[in-house]
Ligand SMILES: *[C@@H]1O[C@H](CO)[C@@H](O)[C@H](O)[C@H]1NC(C)=O
Ligand SMILES: *[C@@H]1O[C@H](CO)[C@@H](O)[C@H](O)[C@H]1NC(C)=O
């Protein structure tokens with residue numbers, strides 16, 4: 011009898027340990043609500059065209075954050091010059107009220123109405139590149155940041171994508 015209860019105790023104890031360790035493992039990638047907004051808005055647009063989700067990259071978020079801070083401190087929140095940058099990049103400059111992360115991504119996704127997937131073209135006098143980067147199938151991770159210029163009442167949102175998308179002549183998905 012005594013040995014059975016000791017056995018049960020050990021069994022229960024090990025089950026408890028098991029639960030604790032799996033809970034700890036599951037808690038590790040907990041994402042902030044800001045990150046969930048960036049990711050959610052991207053991944054809804056991707057799912058809408060049958061493209062798999064992006065993962066959040068802390069490294070890309072850190073680079074975005076450094077870029078956004080620099081543009082805020084030195085460039086009045088104007089667009090960063092990311093010509094020949096090693097990552098794909100989308101930027102949004104907004105005046106007036108601050109954009110939430112979701113609003114920023116949804117602004118990029120609005121270009122979808124000008125994009126014709128059947129022949130991979132964009133309507134005349136429109137740009138579709140920020141939308142095609144959002145849904146670019148080969149891009150697997152994203153990291154974003156926002157900066158606000160209080161005096162100018164403007165904000166800048168930057169998202170970086172790896173691997174980069176928008177290869178000329180290739181279709182996003
Ligand atoms: C990102 O920045 C945070 C805060 O500075 C730092 O703790 C973290 O190690 C950085 N992560 C990466 C992957 O660069
Ligand atoms: C952006 O940087 C590239 C070189 O990286 C340069 O050729 C280009 O003139 C710059 N554009 C602006 C608007 O400053």
Ligand SMILES: *[C@@H]1O[C@H](CO)[C@@H](O)[C@H](O)[C@H]1NC(C)=O
Pocket residue numbers: 147148177180181182183
């Ligand atoms: C995706 O990556 C594969 C393998 O690197 C490449 O062959 C293909 O052209 C890429 N497609 C797009 C749309 O970027």
